[in-house]
Amino acid sequence: xxxxxxxxxxxxxxxxxxxxxxxxxxxxxxxxxxxxxxxxxxxxxxxxxxxxxxxxxxxxxxxxxxxxxxxxxxxxxxxxxxxxxxxxxxxxxxxxxxxxxxxxxxxxxxxxxxxxxxxxxxxxxxxxxxxxxxxxxxxxxxxxxxxxxxxxxxxxxxxxxxxxxxxxxxxxxxxxxxxxxxxxxxxxxxxxxxxxxxxxxxxxxxxxxxxxxxxxxxxxxxxxxxxxxxxxxxxxxxxxxxxxxxxxx
Amino acid sequence: xxxxxxxxxxxxxxxxxxxxxxxxxxxxxxxxxxxxxxxxxxxxxxxxxxxxxxxxxxxxxxxxxxxxxxxxxxxxxxxxxxxxxxxxxxxxxxxxxxxxxxxxxxxxxxxxxxxxxxxxxxxxxxxxxxxxxxxxxxxxxxxxxxxxxxxxxxxxxxxxxxxxxxxxxxxxxxxxxxxxxxxxxxxxxxxxxxxxxxxxxxxxxxxxxxxxxxxxxxxxxxxxxxxxxxxxxxxxxxxxxxxxxxxxxxxxxxxxxxxxxxxxxxxxxxxxxxxxxxxxxxxxxxxxxxxxxxxxxxxxxxxxxxxxxxxxxxxxxxxxxxxxxxxxxxxxxxxxxxxxxxxxxxxxxxxxxxxxxxxxxxxxxxxxxxxxxxxxxxxxxxxxxxxxxxxxxxxxxxxxxxxxxxxxxxxxxxxxxxxxxxxxxxxxxxxxxxxxxxxxxxxxxxxxxxxxxxxxxxxxxxxxxxxxxxxxxxxxxxxxxxxxxxxxxxxxxxxxxxxxxxxxxxxxxxxxxxxxxxxxxxxxxxxxxxxxxxxxxxxxxxxxxxxxxxxxxxxxxxxxxxxxxxxxxxxxxxx
Numbered sequence: 001x002x003x004x005x006x007x008x009x010x011x012x013x014x015x016x017x018x019x020x021x022x023x024x025x026x027x028x029x030x031x032x033x034x035x036x037x038x039x040x041x042x043x044x045x046x047x048x049x050x051x052x053x054x055x056x057x058x059x060x061x062x063x064x065x066x067x068x069x070x071x072x073x074x075x076x077x078x079x080x081x082x083x084x085x086x087x088x089x090x091x092x093x094x095x096x097x098x099x100x101x102x103x104x105x106x107x108x109x110x111x112x113x114x115x116x117x118x119x120x121x122x123x124x125x126x127x128x129x130x131x132x133x134x135x136x137x138x139x140x141x142x143x144x145x146x147x148x149x150x151x152x153x154x155x156x157x158x159x160x161x162x163x164x165x166x167x168x169x170x171x172x173x174x175x176x177x178x179x180x181x182x183x184x185x186x187x188x189x190x191x192x193x194x195x196x197x198x199x200x201x202x203x204x205x206x207x208x209x210x211x212x213x214x215x216x217x218x219x220x221x222x223x224x225x226x227x228x229x230x231x232x233x234x235x236x237x238x239x240x241x242x243x244x245x246x247x248x249x
Numbered sequence: 250x251x252x253x254x255x256x257x258x259x260x261x262x263x264x265x266x267x268x269x270x271x272x273x274x275x276x277x278x279x280x281x282x283x284x285x286x287x288x289x290x291x292x293x294x295x296x297x298x299x300x301x302x303x304x305x306x307x308x309x310x311x312x313x314x315x316x317x318x319x320x321x322x323x324x325x326x327x328x329x330x331x332x333x334x335x336x337x338x339x340x341x342x343x344x345x346x347x348x349x350x351x352x353x354x355x356x357x358x359x360x361x362x363x364x365x366x367x368x369x370x371x372x373x374x375x376x377x378x379x380x381x382x383x384x385x386x387x388x389x390x391x392x393x394x395x396x397x398x399x400x401x402x403x404x405x406x407x408x409x410x411x412x413x414x415x416x417x418x419x420x421x422x423x424x425x426x427x428x429x430x431x432x433x434x435x436x437x438x439x440x441x442x443x444x445x446x447x448x449x450x451x452x453x454x455x456x457x458x459x460x461x462x463x464x465x466x467x468x469x470x471x472x473x474x475x476x477x478x479x480x481x482x483x484x485x486x487x488x489x490x491x492x493x494x495x496x497x498x499x500x501x502x503x504x505x506x507x508x509x510x511x512x513x514x515x516x517x518x519x520x521x522x523x524x525x526x527x528x529x530x531x532x533x534x535x536x537x538x539x540x541x542x543x544x545x546x547x548x549x550x551x552x553x554x555x556x557x558x559x560x561x562x563x564x565x566x567x568x569x570x571x572x573x574x575x576x577x578x579x580x581x582x583x584x585x586x587x588x589x590x591x592x593x594x595x596x597x598x599x600x601x602x603x604x605x606x607x608x609x610x611x612x613x614x615x616x617x618x619x620x621x622x623x624x625x626x627x628x629x630x631x632x633x634x635x636x637x638x639x640x641x642x643x644x645x646x647x648x649x650x651x652x653x654x655x656x657x658x659x660x661x662x663x664x665x666x667x668x669x670x671x672x673x674x675x676x677x678x679x680x681x682x683x684x685x686x687x688x689x690x691x692x693x694x695x696x697x698x699x700x701x702x703x704x705x706x707x708x709x710x711x712x713x714x715x716x717x718x719x720x721x722x723x724x725x726x727x728x729x730x731x732x733x734x735x736x737x738x739x740x741x742x743x744x745x746x747x748x749x750x751x752x753x754x755x756x757x758x759x760x761x762x763x764x765x766x767x768x769x770x771x772x773x774x775x776x777x778x779x780x781x782x783x784x785x786x787x788x789x790x791x792x793x794x795x796x797x798x799x800x801x802x803x804x805x806x807x808x809x810x811x812x813x814x815x816x817x818x819x820x821x822x823x824x
Contacts, residue, residue, distance in 0.1 A: 014744050030554075031496075031587065042747060043696045047738070050745040055463045057499045057582065059391065060298040076585060098434050099745045105295075106411065113402050118358035128355060129367030135360045139385070142360060142392060146297060179358060 002028045004079055006037055008049065009090035012099050019097075021088065022046075028079065034089060035063055035074035038101075050100040058210060061145035064152070065101045066090045071149040071208045092152040105148050111165045114193070118176050121183040134180035141175030141219055143211045144168065150205035150215055156198045164195030167205035167215045174219035177226075191227035196220070251743055255438045255676045259669070260289045260408075261662050263428055263441045265415050265470060266449035267292040268299035269390065269647035270626025270654070272397035273350075274447050277655030279404035286662055289441055290401075291410040291430065293450075293465055297398050300451055300463040301647065304390025305502035305578070307382025308648070309641035310351040311344060312369055318379040320344045327642060328817050330376040330533045331635025332777035332787065334483065334795070336813040339613055339631050347645045350652060351383050359396040360385050362575075372575075373507045374640045376533035376824070380507075382641040387502050387578045390644055413439065414750055415469060416682060418446065418622070419675055420477055425621035426669050429679045433750065436743025438679050442669045445658045447615070448474065448624040449651065452605030453761050454487075455754070457711075458703030459557065460602035461493050461500035470628045472757035474609050475764065479617055481798045482630040482810075484607035484761075485768035486778050488638055489712050491537040493601020495559040497586055501579055501598060503640045505591075506530045508575060509566040512541065513595065514549040520560075528824040535637040535778040536824060538600035542712045545599070553597065561595035600712055604643060606634040606778065607768075610797060615654035621661070625654035632795065632812075636777025686749060691735025695752035698729050698736070702759055705729075710766055715782045719770040726766055729759045764805065768796045771807050789819050 003025040011019025024045055026037045035053055042049050053063040056075045063074040068088055079087070095103040150167040151157055157166050173186040173194075190196040203216045213219070230236060262278055264271050267290055275290045282288070290296065311318045323344040328335055355361055355369070362370040362384050374382040385392040401407055412433040419426040419440070427442040450470030454462030475481055491512070492501040506512070511530050514520045524540035525532035532540075541560055544550055550558040564572055569592045572580055576591075583591045608630035615623040615631070626647040633646055709722030733756050740748035774788035775781050794809040 012742060012744055015742070047696075047748045048740040048742070050747055052745075054294055054298055054465050055300070055303055056497070057303070058585065059302055059388075059578075060294075060463065062295065062298055078585075099742075102434075102745050104434065109409070109411075117399055117403055118396075120356060127352065127368060130363055131367055132363045132370075135363060139360050142395065143388070145391075176358070179360070182358075 004028045004037060005086045006041065007086050007088045008038070008041070008101070010049070010100055011097060013097055023086070032079045033075055034067055034077045034079060034087065037079060038074060038089065050098070050102045052102045059145060061147035064092050064147045064149050066092055066152075071152045073147055073149070073210050076210055092148065094152040094154070094157050095148070108146070108148060108151070108168065111169050112172060115169060115172050115176070116184055116186055116189060118179065119183045120181050124181060128181060130180045138175055138178040138180070140213055141171045141178065143213060144171050144175070145211060147210060149208045149210065153204045153208050155202065155204065160198070162195050162198045163193070164198040165190075167199075167220065169194060170196060170199070170223055171213060171215055171219045174223055177223070185226060185230075187223045187226035188230055190223050191231070196224060196227060199224070255440055255679045257440045257442060257671070257676070258289065260441060260443040261286040262288045262445045262447070262658055263443035264288065264290045264447045264449060265292070265428060266299070266451060266626070266628070267294075267296040268301035268449060268451055268626060269393055269397065269644060270651035271299070271447065271449035272394065272401055273648050273651030274449060274625055274655035274658075275407050276397065276401050276404065277652045278659040279407055281656050281659035282663060284404060284406045286406065286659060288407045289410060289443070290407060291413040291415065291441065293412065293414055293469065295411045296409055297394065299394060300466050301644070302391040302394050303461070303463060303500060304393070304644050305387045305500060306504040306507065307372060307374060307384035307389050307641040308351055308393070308644040309374065309377065309381050309639070310347040310383055310645055311381060312348055312351070312371060312383065318381055322379055323377075323381060325817060326377050327633065327639055328635075329822060330637055330639040332637055332822055333789070333793065333819040334632070334635030334776060334812055336632040337815040337817060338813050340633055341815060342613065343633050343646065343649055346649045350648045351645065354393060354396055354648065357396045357400045359392050362386070372504060373531060375503050375506065375531045375537065376528070376639040377641070382504070382507065384504065387504055387576050393644060393648070414753065415473070416753060418473055418477055419671070420619055420622070421672065423619055425619050426671065429682065431683055434745055436746060438683050440671065440675065440679055442671060444665070444667060444669055445621045445662050446623070447654050447658055448609065448617070448622070448628050449626045450628050452608070452627040453758070453765070454602050454605065456702065456706050456758055456762050456765065457602035458707050459493065459498045459599070461490055461498055462602065467754040467757055468761045469754065469757050470624070471609065472760050474617070474624075475760060475800055478800060479619065480610035481764055482607050482610040482632070482795050483636070484605070484764050484798055485772055485796060486606035486636045487602060487710070487765065488534055488604035488606060488778050489538040489600035490603035491534055491541055491600050492562055492598040493603075494582065494586060495557045495597040495599050496554050498601040499582055499586060500601070500603070501562060501582070501596060502576070503534070505562060505564065505567070505576060505579060508571060511563050511566060512537070512598075513561045513563050514544045515551050516549055520544050520549070525824040532824040533637055533639060538712050539780055541600055551597065553599070557599055559597040559599045562598045563595040564591040604638055606630070606636060606638055614657040615650055616657065623654040623658050625651045636779055686753060687738065687741055689737035691737060693732045693736045695736050695738065695748070695755045698732055698759065699751070699755045702726070702729055702762055706762060710769060713780055713782050714769055716770070719766055723763070723766045723770060726759060726762045730763060733759050764798045767805055768798055768807060772796060793819065
């Protein structure tokens with residue numbers, strides 16, 4: 001039977017200081033995805049391996065990993081789409097390791113909590129009316145499954161210690177800002193508190209998004225533009241300077 | 250392996266499960282409790298990844314009475330769809346409440362699809378005689394979960410616990426005192442003391458090998474309820490969704506047929522015209538699934554891998570434009586998992602285990618009969634779906650009855666003071682249970698047992714059932730229960746121990762399988778999703794009644810309770 005060799009990062013930080021790559025040969029099947037191969041290892045070769053997975057249909061965002069050192073969902077990466085030879089599977093590197101390919105992404109829950117919530121405009125007549133076109137704009141961002149691959153690939157997060165929340169969170173802010181009946185503008189918050197300015201639009205996040213959200217072009221750049229417009233709008237600057245002069249905040 | 254001393258948390262309300270019902274319950278309890286109650290929501294997965302996100306097609310609600318829909322029509326459709334096994338008073342209540350709660354979700358930010366006049370659009374769905382499935386593309390459940398999760402974040406008195414495996418409830422003298430769990434990332438044993446609890450752990454779909462269910466839906470809440478002596482109602486009724494994608498079982502939404510897609514056999518015939526001349530491809534799911542299996546068994550299907558013979562779902566009547574707009578996710582699934590773009594070619598489909606009509610026997614507020622304990626969503630059986638659920642009714646049910654369970658439990662908490670004192674034995678029991686779970690008790694492999702269970706259920710308790718198959722199945726399952734007591738798990742570590750989780754889930758599944766198969770064996774008629782080839786007719790004289798399964802002194806007892814009828818008399822079910 002034809003087999004495929006996986007080289008999987010194995011590390012239990014509670015008992016060992018360093019991890020290592022372990023090779024496993026798995027029978028290759030038609031249409032097999034990397035998650036199938038990993039499940040095969042768990043069930044037939046080494047039950048000690050830890051995986052986080054759930055829907056196996058690309059909807060839940062649980063099974064993020066680095067496959068051949070590229071961030072990807074294990075359930076959405078077909079084995080036959082990868083180049084010949086050994087497939088390496090390792091945990092996403094931007095977050096603390098729990099075990100093997102399972103990471104602790106919980107800091108994202110705290111960041112999400114800080115983004116101002118959906119706040120409908122006041123005095124809207126019921127039932128609400130919206131047009132499908134306007135809905136679609138917000139829905140592009142609402143598609144995010146929180147796999148955090150974009151966070152993983154973001155060099156600002158990986159290499160620098162800043163207060164930048166990361167692409168997932170800009171997408172969240174955009175999903176609310178673009179809601180046709182939302183009353184808030186989160187760009188100022190994103191700029192001031194969420195470190196949006198650190199993003200230098202290298203578009204790596206957009207490349208890895210399994211939902212194909214145009215993170216940089218449709219979420220980050222518009223949020224940046226709005227923040228800048230508010231900051232450098234001559235009228236707003238004048239008002240701010242007068243307020244400062246009169247001692248008001 | 251190391252068992253830590255148990256860590257104890259103290260709450261007013263603990264909600265187990267973070268799907269639509271659990272989230273909705275948490276929000277309502279926080280609101281009714283005026284943010285004074287201390288609430289914990291805990292789940293086996295990361296909280297925003299429940300199985301509810303997989304719901305695709307829509308949520309049923311009567312929104313356009315001025316245009317011809319009505320509460321009576323929705324109720325009648327649901328009752329006829331249930332093959333008259335639902336409780337009609339509950340259904341009448343449900344259809345009146347659904348529009349209120351569906352509109353409320355819009356105010357919490359969900360992007361419901363629109364019509365040209367800017368109002369909410371609705372799509373046709375199987376068994377509904379009016380297009381009343383409110384939807385957001387083909388990811389309705391996903392958007393609902395996120396709208397609810399975001400709303401829940403506004404309440405600061407709800408503590409969130411991700412990745413907790415609940416293995417028992419503490420119930421003393423029929424009074425709920427809390428739940429026992431372990432923290433999956435660390436293996437830490439935890440007791441969540443609480444004056445009230447809500448079980449919202451979903452169905453039992455992972456009893457089957459070929460299923461649309463997520464990995465995590467292993468009936469944990471149902472299994473604990475069974476062990477703790479609670480009643481499980483109508484559990485033999487498992488829905489098989491007609492269009493599971495072969496070979497994975499991934500759900501292809503009924504919205505495809507709602508929007509015009511049709512099923513074809515190997516001869517290219519639109520065979521549903523034969524079985525349901527009026528509704529055709531949009532007949533209720535039990536009828537479509539049965540018709541499909543008849544086509545396959547009579548040799549008009551295609552040969553599939555591992556015995557998964559299939560039929561085709563033809564998208565061509567929908568048109569490329571509409572497929573791209575309204576069914577984008579389905580298109581992506583086709584492209585990705587079988588390399589077929591439904592715009593160009595049909596998808597291979599076959600009925601796939603999809604929903605648990607039965608559940609914990611509860612009152613209309615979700616009360617379980619154990620003081621301080623409620624259940625909501627797919628875990629609970631209010632008898633809205635009877636023997637066959639209509640598409641788009643389950644997400645609505647979760648929202649409607651999640652809210653009610655949250656409200657009722659919060660009101661009860663506000664009017665009943667008290668503190669929970671654990672007995673001396675509780676902590677020791679919690680620790681010992683887990684220590685024991687790690688121990689080797691024999692050489693059976695939990696994964697092997699699960700595989701055998703799947704083969705058995707897929708064969709003997711699928712769309713068509715009969716006495717000999719069910720009897721044989723029951724024998725095998727009882728053997729598996731024995732085997733499940735003599736297993737060893739090879740992973741002994743504390744951290745993210747999936748071997749331990751798999752073995753506990755497997756035990757839950759085999760015990761529930763016994764109830765499903767036993768209840769099915771005892772129901773010698775065909776009704777809704779439960780079709781007996783040896784008793785192919787509905788028998789209202791003997792079986793217009795709910796099955797109540799309960800463990801009494803270790804043995805399973807099966808009794809019955811009458812169905813509540815209001816104004817709809819049982820009639821032949823023709824579509």
